[in-house]
Amino acid sequence: MNLAVVVKHFNRLGGAEKFAVETTRRLVSRGHRVDLYALQADHTLTQGICHVRIPCRLKLSSATRLLAFGQDVSKRMAGKAYDAVISHDRTWCQDISVVHTFSYKTGLEKYPGFRKLDQVWLSPRAWVYLWMEKQQMARPCLVPVSPVIQKDIENHYPGSLSMSVISPGIDPDGFSPKTIARKREIVRADQGISPKELVVLFAGSEFRRKGLDLVIPAVSKGILLLVAGRGEKMSHYRRLVEKSGNTSRVKFLGLQDNMTDWFAAADVVVLPSRAEAFGMVVLEGMACGLPVIVGKDCGASVLIRHNENGFLCEGADDIAGLLKKLKDQDLRRRIGENARKTALNNTWETCTDRFETLCRDCSRQKRGEL
Numbered sequence: 098m099n100l101a102v103v104v105k106h107f108n109r110l111g112g113a114e115k116f117a118v119e120t121t122r123r124l125v126s127r128g129h130r131v132d133l134y135a136l137q138a139d140h141t142l143t144q145g146i147c148h149v150r151i152p153c154r155l156k157l158s159s160a161t162r163l164l165a166f167g168q169d170v171s172k173r174m175a176g177k178a179y180d181a182v183i184s185h186d187r188t189w190c191q192d193i194s195v196v197h198t199f200s201y202k203t204g205l206e207k208y209p210g211f212r213k214l215d216q217v218w219l220s221p222r223a224w225v226y227l228w229m230e231k232q233q234m235a236r237p238c239l240v241p242v243s244p245v246i247q248k249d250i251e252n253h254y255p256g257s258l259s260m261s262v263i264s265p266g267i268d269p270d271g272f273s274p275k276t277i278a279r280k281r282e283i284v285r286a287d288q289g290i291s292p293k294e295l296v297v298l299f300a301g302s303e304f305r306r307k308g309l310d311l312v313i314p315a316v317s318k319g320i321l322l323l324v325a326g327r328g329e330k331m332s333h334y335r336r337l338v339e340k341s342g343n344t345s346r347v348k349f350l351g352l353q354d355n356m357t358d359w360f361a362a363a364d365v366v367v368l369p370s371r372a373e374a375f376g377m378v379v380l381e382g383m384a385c386g387l388p389v390i391v392g393k394d395c396g397a398s399v400l401i402r403h404n405e406n407g408f409l410c411e412g413a414d415d416i417a418g419l420l421k422k423l424k425d426q427d428l429r430r431r432i433g434e435n436a437r438k439t440a441l442n443n444t445w446e447t448c449t450d451r452f453e454t455l456c457r458d459c460s461r462q463k464r465g466e467l
Contacts, residue, residue, distance in 0.1 A: 098129045098456055101177070103170055103184035103191060105163075107138035107148075112377050113197040116242070116265050117185045118142055123449040124456075132179075134170045149173055160225040163187060167229060180460035183452070189232035192459045193452075195240045195263075196233070198374050201226045202253040237462075238455060243375045243396030261455060264396070265375055266445035267384040272357065274386035274437065280361035288348070288362060295320045295424050298363035298387075300356065300378040301370075304328030308369035308392055314341045315417035319424065322347045325359050360385045365423050369410050370395040380443060383407065383436035388429050390419050400443065406435035 104117040118139075125131050125145045132147045151169045155161035167188040174182070174190050184191035205223070234254040240263050241247040247262050270276070290296060297320060301307045309328065314337070316322045324347065328334065331349070338347045353359060356378075360366075366382030369392040379397035382389050389407040391398045401407040408419050423429055 098180040098460055099178070100124060100129050100456060101132045101134060101174065101179045101182040101191075103134045103182065103186060103188055105136045105166060105186055107133060107135045107142060109139075109142075112265065112375065113185050113195075115377070116195065116197065119266065119268075119445040120449050120452050121146065123445060124453065127449075127453065129453075129456075132177075134173060136166065158222060160222045163229060164225050167232075180463070181456035183456070184233075184236075187226070187229040187233045189229070189236075191236055192463075193238045193240060193455055194233050194236040195242065196246050196250060197242055199246065199249050199372060200234075200253045201230050203249055238459065240452075240455070244399050245394070245396040246374050261451070263448055263451045263455075264399075264443060265377055265380065266443050266448035267380050267440055269384060269441055269444050272360070272381045272384035272440075274433075276357055277361035277385050280358055284358050284362040290321060290362060293319070295365065295420065296363045297322045297365045297367055297420060298325065298359055298378075298382070299323070299367050300325040300353075300359070301368065301376075302326045302328055302352075304330075304334060306371055307373065308371055309334060310337060311369045311413045312367050312416060313337050313343060313347060314413045315420055316341070316343045316346045317417065317421070320346060320420055323350055323359060323362065324348065325350045325353045325356065327352050356381065357385075360387065363387060364429060365390065365420065367416065368392065368395055368397075369412075369416060373397070379407075380440055384440035386433040386437040388423055388432035388436060390416060400439055402435075404432075406432060406439045408432075 102117060102121045104114060106114050107118060109115045109118055121131055132149055134149045134151055136151050136153050138148045151166060155165040170188055171190045181193060182191040183193045185195045234257050237258055239250060239257050239260045241250055241260060242264055244262055247260055250257055299309055299312050299322060312322060338344055360382060366378060366387050367390045368376050368379050370376060371394055373395040375396035379389050379391055390410050391401050391407060393409050393411060398409060401409055403409045410416050410419060
């Protein structure tokens with residue numbers, strides 16, 4: 098097939114970007130031709146892909162940049178015939194819209210009364226985002242990355258034509274028990290971690306949304322919390338660490354390029370997000386054979402069967418109780434083995450299979466065969 102993929106940045110630095118990279122590269126490896134419409138692309142990832150470079154214009158705000166990106170992609174794509182066009186951004190030239198985030202409308206719900214007047218009805222920025230989102234949701238096929246996002250679309254855009262949930266995948270070789278076992282002793286020794294300590298890994302930015310404030314008070318004697326990522330109001334979280342008496346039990350690692358090192362050091366992965374489209378760290382931890390504790394409002398929670406392949410939580414007390422329970426090595430081993438089996442059913446190959454089917458259906462519709 099002759100395909101086009103639209104994404105502002107073609108790299109592995111974010112969830113949406115990684116999703117685009119992993120599926121696009123696999124479509125190319127299966128013999129499909131792909132034109133990539135992007136502002137920027139990591140040249141090490143574009144072998145066999147034709148990068149149509151889109152200029153970065155209207156830098157006044159994120160809204161104007163996104164609007165300019167959509168306009169320029171549409172202009173560059175005009176007159177070209179594709180079997181299917183896949184977009185990972187709020188554009189309006191695609192056949193298939195991959196929806197990686199909660200809707201802009203959902204974000205506006207937090208504003209009360211007069212703030213809503215100011216933030217929505219009197220805000221050109223909001224007008225631009227709402228218009229682009231409306232175009233995105235009007236595409237023939239929507240692909241929410243989790244049932245949580247599907248529900249959000251149904252709530253705010255009930256007239257959407259067709260939806261197929263396709264969640265992100267993992268590389269089962271890159272994230273595996275064998276991969277982390279080779280690094281475990283080295284990483285833990287380098288960090289001065291005792292063999293007897295239960296190491297809990299929290300990974301992600303936007304600390305409040307991801308629930309770091311729920312994890313810190315749940316840490317107790319014999320437990321070490323590693324925090325990978327960059328969050329807002331760091332002074333607030335450092336004070337919370339001091340207030341909870343966990344100064345020696347919490348390490349802030351900052352942004353990390355090689356997460357497998359930290360999965361190797363960890364015994365448990367925790368992500369008690371208040372709102373999360375999916376949560377790649379959950380699936381990657383499961384693929385490594387680690388037990389995970391996941392918030393019920395996290396998109397990846399759909400993968401979890403409580404007390405079988407992971408755990409669901411609602412607050413700090415839940416997390417504290419589960420961490421104490423997970424000091425049992427045999428329990429961690431049993432849950433981790435089941436988590437690995439679940440992850441193997443959610444690989445990037447499986448994800449790409451579903452995209453390939455959608456693209457073929459789209460091509461047949463264009464030719465009037467469906």
